[in-house]
Amino acid sequence: MRRALTAACLLVVTLAVPAHAETAPERPASAPAPAPCGFADLGSLPLTGATTAGTAMDRGRVYSVTSSASGPALLGIRDADDGTLIAEHPLPRALGSWAVSVAPDHTVYVGSYGGDEHKGRLFRYDPADDSVTELGVPVATETFVWTVAATGDHVYGGTSPGGRLFRHDPGTGETRDLGAPVPGQGYIRDLAVGRDGTVYAGMGPSSMQVAVLSPDGDVRRVIEPPLDATGWSYDVDVVGRHLLVRYETSAAEKTLGVYDLKRRTWLHLTEDVESLTVGGGARGSSVHLVQDGELVRLDLRSGKVTGLGMTEFGEGAVRPLGWRGDTLVGTSSTGGMWHYDSRTGTGRLLDDSLTGLPVSIRSMAEGPDGRLYAGGFFTGGLVAYEPATGATQFWPRVGQSEGMVTHNGKLYLGVYPGARIYEFDGDEPKLLLNLHEQEQDRPFTLVSAGDWLAFGTVPKSGTVGGALGLIDPATGESRVRRNIVPGHSVVGVAHRDGVVYGATSAFGGVGTPQDTVAKVFAYDIAADKVLWESAPVPGDLALGEIAFDDRGRLWGLTPDAVFEMDPATGETLRTAKHQTYPWETATQVWHDTNLLFHAGYLWGKTQGKAYRIDPATMEMTLIARPVSNLQKGADGNLYMSRNERFYTYRVC
Numbered sequence: 001m002r003r004a005l006t007a008a009c010l011l012v013v014t015l016a017v018p019a020h021a022e023t024a025p026e027r028p029a030s031a032p033a034p035a036p037c038g039f040a041d042l043g044s045l046p047l048t049g050a051t052t053a054g055t056a057m058d059r060g061r062v063y064s065v066t067s068s069a070s071g072p073a074l075l076g077i078r079d080a081d082d083g084t085l086i087a088e089h090p091l092p093r094a095l096g097s098w099a100v101s102v103a104p105d106h107t108v109y110v111g112s113y114g115g116d117e118h119k120g121r122l123f124r125y126d127p128a129d130d131s132v133t134e135l136g137v138p139v140a141t142e143t144f145v146w147t148v149a150a151t152g153d154h155v156y157g158g159t160s161p162g163g164r165l166f167r168h169d170p171g172t173g174e175t176r177d178l179g180a181p182v183p184g185q186g187y188i189r190d191l192a193v194g195r196d197g198t199v200y201a202g203m204g205p206s207s208m209q210v211a212v213l214s215p216d217g218d219v220r221r222v223i224e225p226p227l228d229a230t231g232w233s234y235d236v237d238v239v240g241r242h243l244l245v246r247y248e249t250s251a252a253e254k255t256l257g258v259y260d261l262k263r264r265t266w267l268h269l270t271e272d273v274e275s276l277t278v279g280g281g282a283r284g285s286s287v288h289l290v291q292d293g294e295l296v297r298l299d300l301r302s303g304k305v306t307g308l309g310m311t312e313f314g315e316g317a318v319r320p321l322g323w324r325g326d327t328l329v330g331t332s333s334t335g336g337m338w339h340y341d342s343r344t345g346t347g348r349l350l351d352d353s354l355t356g357l358p359v360s361i362r363s364m365a366e367g368p369d370g371r372l373y374a375g376g377f378f379t380g381g382l383v384a385y386e387p388a389t390g391a392t393q394f395w396p397r398v399g400q401s402e403g404m405v406t407h408n409g410k411l412y413l414g415v416y417p418g419a420r421i422y423e424f425d426g427d428e429p430k431l432l433l434n435l436h437e438q439e440q441d442r443p444f445t446l447v448s449a450g451d452w453l454a455f456g457t458v459p460k461s462g463t464v465g466g467a468l469g470l471i472d473p474a475t476g477e478s479r480v481r482r483n484i485v486p487g488h489s490v491v492g493v494a495h496r497d498g499v500v501y502g503a504t505s506a507f508g509g510v511g512t513p514q515d516t517v518a519k520v521f522a523y524d525i526a527a528d529k530v531l532w533e534s535a536p537v538p539g540d541l542a543l544g545e546i547a548f549d550d551r552g553r554l555w556g557l558t559p560d561a562v563f564e565m566d567p568a569t570g571e572t573l574r575t576a577k578h579q580t581y582p583w584e585t586a587t588q589v590w591h592d593t594n595l596l597f598h599a600g601y602l603w604g605k606t607q608g609k610a611y612r613i614d615p616a617t618m619e620m621t622l623i624a625r626p627v628s629n630l631q632k633g634a635d636g637n638l639y640m641s642r643n644e645r646f647y648t649y650r651v652c
Helices: none
Strands: 038-044 055-058 061-066 073-079 085-091 096-102 108-113 122-126 131-136 144-150 155-160 165-168 175-177 187-193 199-204 210-213 219-223 231-239 242-249 254-260 265-271 286-291 294-299 305-307 318-324 327-332 337-341 346-350 361-366 372-376 382-385 392-395 400-407 410-416 420-424 430-434 440-449 452-459 467-471 478-482 489-496 499-505 520-524 529-534 546-548 554-557 561-565 572-577 593-598 601-606 609-613 620-624 629-632 638-642 645-650
Touching: 055 096, 055 318, 061 085, 061 096, 061 108, 061 327, 073 108, 085 131, 265 286, 286 318, 361 629, 361 638, 372 400, 400 452, 410 452, 430 467, 440 467, 452 499, 467 489, 467 499, 489 546, 489 554, 499 546, 546 593, 554 593, 554 601, 593 629, 601 629, 620 645
Parallel strands: 096 144, 144 187, 187 231, 361 400, 400 440, 440 489
Antiparallel strands: 038 645, 055 061, 061 073, 073 085, 096 108, 108 122, 108 144, 122 131, 144 155, 155 165, 155 187, 165 175, 187 199, 199 210, 199 231, 210 219, 231 242, 242 254, 254 265, 286 294, 294 305, 318 327, 327 337, 337 346, 361 372, 372 382, 382 392, 400 410, 410 420, 410 440, 420 430, 440 452, 452 467, 452 489, 467 478, 489 499, 499 520, 520 529, 546 554, 554 561, 561 572, 593 601, 601 609, 609 620, 629 638, 638 645
16 A cells, blocks of 8 residues: 655654755864875765655645745745746755745745754745745744645645644734644644634544644634544644545544534545545535545545546655646655546656655665665665775665665665555665554664664654564565564664674654663574663663674664673773753654774764764764765775765775
């Protein structure tokens, strides 16, 4: 089943690091000279794509926002009839958008995420003079505007991490924070406004409630979901007297509920609805949706579903936008556009015309062929870099790799969502395992463990309890040990002599830690049991990557400490604090460190900084900042990234 992009892919950790990279990371004055040893800027890798989560259509134009690794995002305007590009405009201080809405006067409003100060912003595009205006930060505490709904009088928006509703008055320019409709829910994931001005707010990440509000933001009532589950009211829309709510549960179920607003009752449910913008394909008493990969027509009164045969929409999440005569126009979240002709019952894809923008490097690994591999964020993609020549190779149709590793001569990718494990041989990724039914999402960490490939995961948004997974690619045999440390995610793994060592985070897919301290554990593969479990750094709610040195000593790096353990007993031998971390206010900390042993030293990345660590003294020497990833290449040098930028540190 094709899976839509999920909201959680955009909010990972609460780190105070800049959103924009410098031309090159800063090298401390004491660092070695760039050549022949030390730091060098390699430019950028060819990881590009057109990620267009937010899209709307009006008067024959399709408005889509293409996200960018370091900004600015672009508002693209295309002809709805042939897909040709009309114009593109930068959105200053924005990295991307899920939120595009058109007012009755044809003005376009965009809510953004990321950018300077990590603030969600509001923008206005005026088609009369082809101009973009930034309207500021609607709510000072909020980093993400998930949704906007423009009416004749107001523009409403919903945010995270506080789950706030705001209202902007185009006439006066005033923007008001209307508060959190459902306390404890950190997201207003989608909004819809009825003809009478009533506002409907879809909440998440757990309650799946829909708040019903007056135009002034007063909560009139809350509509409870028709499902016994946790998750999101991911998409909401009003079509006539019907409220449409597409739910995404923590178990990855995607169900559309149709609610009668006059009778205040649920009429029917439709399972496996994957398309966003659930009311975009409305026509009469029917709406058009994508169910289990196929375009279907749903009768809102009877609940009858009729398959229409169209199954090709381009990669990513699908949005039916609306009708141009007898043609339904829609988009995919990777920049594509599609048409469905209701007269002939046929569909077609239009040529991509949006400008592809740089994608952030999400993960890196040394490949089996000596090249360094890097995976892209959101749009995904995979690139290989040849250290000797600088030559690169790009595969655009690879999902967002949270982690990757070489195992027995092949490259393996841990892909979000659904914690999917792929084998990659240079052609097309081969799916080996999918953990969406076990409520897992992010395989940040992988290690070669003899015949087994071992990996650790973070669960889906709204759930807790990550997993240690193992798979033998030669036989297909697999094991999944969820909650190996109850409530914890597994964010670091290492292997030695048939034992997998795991490091955890007390955070899962919710913003509340499930324990007072993160753990390290040892798992015997042959015996299928945990040998020991310990807490090496009191007070730390998340650890990070762990690694062995050349003497068989087990090391770990956390956001604020480096530690050494006895792998036989789990005893903590030494700990050194290297900086502070705001654990008391952290809401979600997963995978923030890289750690490896090379050339007699430990090398690590944490809190946006790369260090050389002396195992004898535990002294940490700053190499560069800011960086997001650190990996060793087959040539013996270190490689780093920040957003789309790529660097090396030549080790002497």
